[in-house]
Amino acid sequence: MARITLDNVTKNWGETQVLKPMNLAIENGEFVAILGPSGCGKSTTLFLLAGLYAPSGGEIAFDGHNVNRIDARDRNVGIVFQSYALYPNLTVRENIAFPLRFKAMERDEIATRVEEAAKLVQIDALLDRCPSQLSGGQQQRVALARALVKEPNILLLDEPLSNLDATLRITMRAELKNIQKRLGFTTLLVTHDQIEAITMADRIICMNNGEIVQIGTPDDLYRRPDNLFVAGFIGTPPMNLLKGQANGRRLQLGEAALGLNGECDGAVIFGLRPEDITLITAQKTSLRGEIVTVEPMGREVFYSIATPAGLIHALEYGEAVQHAPGAKVGITCKPELTLVFDASGNRLADLHAHFSHHAERQARELEPAN
Numbered sequence: 327m328a329r330i331t332l333d334n335v336t337k338n339w340g341e342t343q344v345l346k347p348m349n350l351a352i353e354n355g356e357f358v359a360i361l362g363p364s365g366c367g368k369s370t371t372l373f374l375l376a377g378l379y380a381p382s383g384g385e386i387a388f389d390g391h392n393v394n395r396i397d398a399r400d401r402n403v404g405i406v407f408q409s410y411a412l413y414p415n416l417t418v419r420e421n422i423a424f425p426l427r428f429k430a431m432e433r434d435e436i437a438t439r440v441e442e443a444a445k446l447v448q449i450d451a452l453l454d455r456c457p458s459q460l461s462g463g464q465q466q467r468v469a470l471a472r473a474l475v476k477e478p479n480i481l482l483l484d485e486p487l488s489n490l491d492a493t494l495r496i497t498m499r500a501e502l503k504n505i506q507k508r509l510g511f512t513t514l515l516v517t518h519d520q521i522e523a524i525t526m527a528d529r530i531i532c533m534n535n536g537e538i539v540q541i542g543t544p545d546d547l548y549r550r551p552d553n554l555f556v557a558g559f560i561g562t563p564p565m566n567l568l569k570g571q572a573n574g575r576r577l578q579l580g581e582a583a584l585g586l587n588g589e590c591d592g593a594v595i596f597g598l599r600p601e602d603i604t605l606i607t608a609q610k611t612s613l614r615g616e617i618v619t620v621e622p623m624g625r626e627v628f629y630s631i632a633t634p635a636g637l638i639h640a641l642e643y644g645e646a647v648q649h650a651p652g653a654k655v656g657i658t659c660k661p662e663l664t665l666v667f668d669a670s671g672n673r674l675a676d677l678h679a680h681f682s683h684h685a686e687r688q689a690r691e692l693e694p695a696n
């Protein structure tokens with residue numbers, strides 16, 4: 327188990343800086359996911375920790391010791407790659423034992439370690455098979471056992487579930503999380519799958535364009551995104567983001583006037599999640615629109631609503647379609663679930679909007695009682 331720190335770590339390829347100065351601390355035993363779109367620098371960060379890449383600047387430390395110049399094989403890091411990279415001609419037993427080949431270790435001890443690692447991921451009955459005789463999920467477990475056999479301080483997972491089918495991915499997600507919690511390895515998971523990051527990680531590092539845009543718990547990123555990138559990236563379907571104009575305690579969205587619980591002036595972006603919206607009688611709120619499309623999705627119904635403030639998407643739970651195309655509806659949401667961002671895309675903390683046709687009165691009601 328180790329604490330990982332990155333102090334102004336950068337990575338350049340030729341003239342291009344693919345990792346801007348990165349500062350980060352991952353606590354002992356923590357499970358952290360790096361999440362971000364393709365090409366944002368997730369794998370680069372992981373390879374730097376593994377020692378497969380050397381940083382162009384800054385310092386990487388494990389438990390306070392600089393490891394910049396320590397070889398990958400001496401870092402005591404276990405890695406599981408997306409492709410598993412199992413040796414097809416070796417048995418499962420030999421595959422798992424592979425990382426121990428350079429260690430001065432008795433044959434018996436190697437055998438014991440391999441069996442223990444195999445037991446942990448429940449493939450001890452398959453030790454004499456070849457990889458081609460295993461299912462995708464079983465191969466995945468062999469790759470995990472191979473990473474665990476060294477008893478690493480740090481476990482690095484590079485999109486380890488992306489080759490599995492949807493059902494197996496859900497099972498393996500839970501299993502990986504359980505194994506990690508049981509054994510307590512400091513773990514870094516690279517993924518572009520937000521569900522994977524949200525369900526497995528204690529904290530998520532969200533990256534974009536070679537830099538960290540937010541670090542926080544899954545709930546922080548979902549409910550309190552620091553900026554428009556995170557707000558738009560986390561959540562499916564994505565958050566509604568509407569251009570508005572703030573004037574004191576009033577927020578103008580097209581023709582609709584909403585109340586704000588604090589003072590604000592100028593151009594803003596207003597955010598509300600489709601699943602947080604309640605559709606009501608049009609007269610009861612100032613934000614109104616007309617249903618354009620209705621998509622029943624089984625457990626919920628997805629509506630697109632044309633409003634003067636722009637197209638708004640809403641999800642209503644339940645199978646029944648409550649509103650037909652062409653119907654006029656009002657849009658509301660609990661004030662505390664709404665978000666307001668300034669013109670440069672940063673969230674204005676603690677600023678929320680209230681839906682009402684009496685914006686000023688509602689704004690007064692939102693003032694903190696003291």
Ligand SMILES: Nc1ncnc2c1ncn2[C@@H]1O[C@H](COP(=O)(O)OP(=O)(O)OP(=O)(O)O)[C@@H](O)[C@H]1O
Nearest residue numbers: 339344362363364365366367368369370371516518
């Ligand atoms: N060897 C290299 N030479 C030049 N550029 C590279 C090299 N390896 C990666 N890059 C660039 O660095 C950037 C970050 O790549 P990286 O593989 O870390 O992204 P990623 O977030 O892991 O993406 P993905 O999800 O697609 O794997 C990309 O723009 C990529 O093109």
